[in-house]
Amino acid sequence: MEPELSSLQGVRLEPHPTARNKAVTSRSFSPGDCILTVRAFATALIPSFKGKRCDRCLRLESSGIDLKRCSGCASYYYCGPQCQTSQWSAHRSYCKNIQRFQASAEYQKMETHERMDSMLLTHLLAELRSNHTAECTQQLSTFLSLLPRPDIANPPPICAMNGRAGTIPDVNDLFSRFSNNNFAVHSHLTTVAHGVFPLASRLFNHSCLPNAAARYILSEDAAPRMEIVALQDIGAGEEICVPYLDPALLQSRQQGFQLTYGFTCTCPSCSVLDSIGRVPPPPSSREDQESLARALRTHAFPTSPTSTSPDFVLPAGPRTPPDVLLAALNESYLTSLSESFSAASHDGPYSDALNVGMTLLALYCTIYPQNYPQIGVHLLEMAKTAWNAFVTADQNVADGATRTENAGLVDRAQLYLGLSRQVLNVFGREGDDGGPLDEIETLQGLLSNV
Numbered sequence: 001m002e003p004e005l006s007s008l009q010g011v012r013l014e015p016h017p018t019a020r021n022k023a024v025t026s027r028s029f030s031p032g033d034c035i036l037t038v039r040a041f042a043t044a045l046i047p048s049f050k051g052k053r054c055d056r057c058l059r060l061e062s063s064g065i066d067l068k069r070c071s072g073c074a075s076y077y078y079c080g081p082q083c084q085t086s087q088w089s090a091h092r093s094y095c096k097n098i099q100r101f102q103a104s105a106e107y108q109k110m111e112t113h114e115r116m117d118s119m120l121l122t123h124l125l126a127e128l129r130s131n132h133t134a135e136c137t138q139q140l141s142t143f144l145s146l147l148p149r150p151d152i153a154n155p156p157p158i159c160a161m162n163g164r165a166g167t168i169p170d171v172n173d174l175f176s177r178f179s180n181n182n183f184a185v186h187s188h189l190t191t192v193a194h195g196v197f198p199l200a201s202r203l204f205n206h207s208c209l210p211n212a213a214a215r216y217i218l219s220e221d222a223a224p225r226m227e228i229v230a231l232q233d234i235g236a237g238e239e240i241c242v243p244y245l246d247p248a249l250l251q252s253r254q255q256g257f258q259l260t261y262g263f264t265c266t267c268p269s270c271s272v273l274d275s276i277g278r279v280p281p282p283p284s285s286r287e288d289q290e291s292l293a294r295a296l297r298t299h300a301f302p303t304s305p306t307s308t309s310p311d312f313v314l315p316a317g318p319r320t321p322p323d324v325l326l327a328a329l330n331e332s333y334l335t336s337l338s339e340s341f342s343a344a345s346h347d348g349p350y351s352d353a354l355n356v357g358m359t360l361l362a363l364y365c366t367i368y369p370q371n372y373p374q375i376g377v378h379l380l381e382m383a384k385t386a387w388n389a390f391v392t393a394d395q396n397v398a399d400g401a402t403r404t405e406n407a408g409l410v411d412r413a414q415l416y417l418g419l420s421r422q423v424l425n426v427f428g429r430e431g432d433d434g435g436p437l438d439e440i441e442t443l444q445g446l447l448s449n450v
């Protein structure tokens with residue numbers, strides 16, 4: 001058994017019929033419990049964050065964080081001498097070569113995802129050349145024990161390295177474990193980097209109705225940490241699954257599992273979609289769209305009197321939709337609801353935003369499992385929209401809304417904010433300072449002063 005597996009607490013591996021192994025709990029976990037915490041073996045910033053985040057700890061430049069450029073390559077940025085020093089032993093092997101490599105024709109002709117792979121592989125190899133600690137040896141042993149991707153592609157070009165190499169595994173062996181064992185590192189649910197976390201890869205299979213999710217902790221002078229958080233009550237002996245792809249990719253996700261990971265998902269959500277076969281397109285007439293939206297809201301919130309009543313509750317988890325709702329499971333329906341909500345919640349009319357926002361919430365609750373963070377973030381956006389509608393209330397009255405409707409907006413903002421807090425407290429904080437939980441407190445302060 002790999003050394004890292006023997007010291008695990010609360011989780012053990014068991015055989016899985018098609019995925020080799022599965023991680024099961026050896027005790028129960030409650031929502032919000034941290035099941036596992038692991039440090040990144042290697043990371044690479046996504047290009048749009050280069051120069052805006054520290055290349056070592058990934059923290060964002062801000063009033064308290066002043067990034068300094070590496071004077072050797074002028075391509076890497078650090079939040080301070082501690083991050084630069086601890087990265088130096090690995091960074092120095094490619095520091096003098098990285099500019100030439102990234103300007104080269106072979107790098108320039110690569111697609112964005114290939115460049116990400118190239119940089120992540122470069123960083124991983126540099127780490128292996130420079131780091132001979134017991135932790136590094138363990139992480140390498142776990143990484144090499146991972147299932148290789150199904151169709152082994154050629155590794156991308158990597159940056160030339162200086163200095164002695166020591167014993168390093170073959171690049172093909174490393175790369176064959178890359179794409180199916182690679183995590184998007186996020187801050188406030190926005191992807192900022194890709195990272196290799198071997199133990200988490202070894203343990204967790206995918207489900208589109210996951211009972212756990214990964215969050216990322218960024219702290220000064222440390223490689224980012226991944227924490228696997230329980231989203232629901234998980235009994236002893238249950239499998240722990242995380243989402244590899246966004247479950248909202250209702251039609252495209254199965255192809256993603258096949259191409260990138262080489263498996264067919266048979267989770268309950270995929271089984272329902274499989275039994276439906278071809279999902280009809282969303283209706284085109286306004287009348288049919290409204291009737292679909294109404295039916296979806298009734299399906300998602302059967303026990304709630306109305307979406308504005310103080311008794312409004314979120315469902316305990318998604319239920320299979322009846323046939324009349326099948327068009328709502330077309331991926332394009334979610335896209336169009338999101339776009340309509342986003343446009344109206346920024347520019348108004350806010351009443352339209354709140355209306356379409358409730359339909360989008362109903363759809364999220366039909367797709368995502370209970371306490372999924374995207375549900376909480378959407379509820380926060382709903383609360384902000386109700387607040388914006390309230391603060392522009394005089395204008396609304398001029399536009400024909402009654403004063404009673406406007407007074408109800410504060411109660412609605414409060415209701416959505418409470419539900420958002422309930423969901424996001426389970427996922428907890430991740431990434432940079434600030435973020436949704438702080439925004440909730442700011443809005444709470446404003447609401448309390450009305």
Ligand SMILES: C[S@@+](CC[C@H](N)C(=O)[O-])C[C@H]1O[C@@H](n2cnc3c(N)ncnc32)[C@H](O)[C@@H]1O
Nearest residue numbers: 019020021147180201202203204205206261263
């Ligand atoms: C990150 S590894 C997961 C750990 C893996 N079970 C093991 O024993 O090492 C990813 C690989 O596990 C398999 N896998 C993950 N989730 C699966 C699922 N829901 N159904 C079937 N295979 C799955 C696929 O082969 C995938 O490429």
